[in-house]
Amino acid sequence: MALLDGNHAVIWGVANRASIGWAIAQALHREGATLALTYESDRVESRVQELVDQIPGTLMLKADVQKDGEIESVYDRIKSEWGHLDTVVHSIAYAPKEEMVGAFIDTSRQGFNTTLDISAYSLIGITRPAVSLMPEGGSVMAMTYIASRRVFPSYNVMGIAKSALESIVRYLASDLGPQNIRVNAISAGPISTLAAKGVPGFTRFKQAYTERAPLGRSTDPAEVGDTAVYLASHLSRGVTGDVLYVDEGYHVVGF
Numbered sequence: 309m310a311l312l313d314g315n316h317a318v319i320w321g322v323a324n325r326a327s328i329g330w331a332i333a334q335a336l337h338r339e340g341a342t343l344a345l346t347y348e349s350d351r352v353e354s355r356v357q358e359l360v361d362q363i364p365g366t367l368m369l370k371a372d373v374q375k376d377g378e379i380e381s382v383y384d385r386i387k388s389e390w391g392h393l394d395t396v397v398h399s400i401a402y403a404p405k406e407e408m409v410g411a412f413i414d415t416s417r418q419g420f421n422t423t424l425d426i427s428a429y430s431l432i433g434i435t436r437p438a439v440s441l442m443p444e445g446g447s448v449m450a451m452t453y454i455a456s457r458r459v460f461p462s463y464n465v466m467g468i469a470k471s472a473l474e475s476i477v478r479y480l481a482s483d484l485g486p487q488n489i490r491v492n493a494i495s496a497g498p499i500s501t502l503a504a505k506g507v508p509g510f511t512r513f514k515q516a517y518t519e520r521a522p523l524g525r526s527t528d529p530a531e532v533g534d535t536a537v538y539l540a541s542h543l544s545r546g547v548t549g550d551v552l553y554v555d556e557g558y559h560v561v562g563f
């Protein structure tokens with residue numbers, strides 16, 4: 309029997325085959341999970357469709373996390389198709405382009421609000437309506453980055469969003485623990501994706517991991533997928549409110 313046989317998982321935030329959400333989808337599928345993938349808009353629909361076609365039986369659902377009605381529609385569909393849910397993966401982030409260039413001090417109020425709404429609040433927004441579908445417990449996980457704790461040039465307001473996201477993980481873990489719903493984050497090292505391309509200097513960050521991380525290489529998205537399998541499975545049943553680093557050990561290095 310595979311580790312995730314009978315597990316039903318929704319992965320929020322797949323844009324294309326480079327998405328971390330897709331690496332997670334492949335790993336969860338390999339271990340037997342049944343999947344739903346959400347995508348933000350028509351802009352990415354055809355690329356997501358190509359991925360969904362590779363895993364027959366996968367639901368493909370459109371939802372912008374700034375629209376509560378679209379979030380509700382995702383769970384209505386999951387309820388009617390599956391009746392319940394075991395795993396929720398949050399793999400969503402966005403900051404307006406102008407907020408990722410220049411100095412952090414120039415962050416605009418509007419840019420701050422948009423970034424925090426899409427990249428952090430959305431974890432609350434997609435978790436709350438999932439709870440009633442998890443009567444016997446479940447696992448919620450979000451993708452974060454070490455810029456939540458340290459300063460990375462250009463990461464700017466997204467660093468603040470990641471700090472908020474990690475704090476939300478802890479508060480949700482406290483709220484939902486009594487219902488046996490665990491909430492954790494995976495802090496991945498740099499991976500070349502659509503979102504990463506929006507961070508000026510990203511290639512330099514990635515290079516630094518090869519040079520300084522104890523494992524001496526950059527992060528493979530499949531490693532993140534395998535950690536997601538652990539968090540979705542009973543193997544992590546005692547783990548909640550935590551941030552697991554999948555960054556080749558970069559976060560422990562001082563110099």
Ligand SMILES: NC(=O)c1ccc[n+]([C@@H]2O[C@H](COP(=O)([O-])OP(=O)(O)OC[C@H]3O[C@@H](n4cnc5c(N)ncnc54)[C@H](O)[C@@H]3O)[C@@H](O)[C@H]2O)c1
Nearest residue numbers: 321322323327328348372373400401451498499501502503
């Ligand atoms: N790539 C990296 O180096 C890296 C490292 C650590 C953490 N992360 C995190 O991993 C997660 C996934 O990012 P990725 O790197 O796979 O890039 P990606 O661009 O493939 O994924 C980001 C997703 O967010 C979605 N999104 C943006 N605004 C949305 C909205 N309003 N409603 C719904 N969806 C929306 C995009 O459509 C996309 O699917 C993000 O939280 C990111 O910060 C990435």
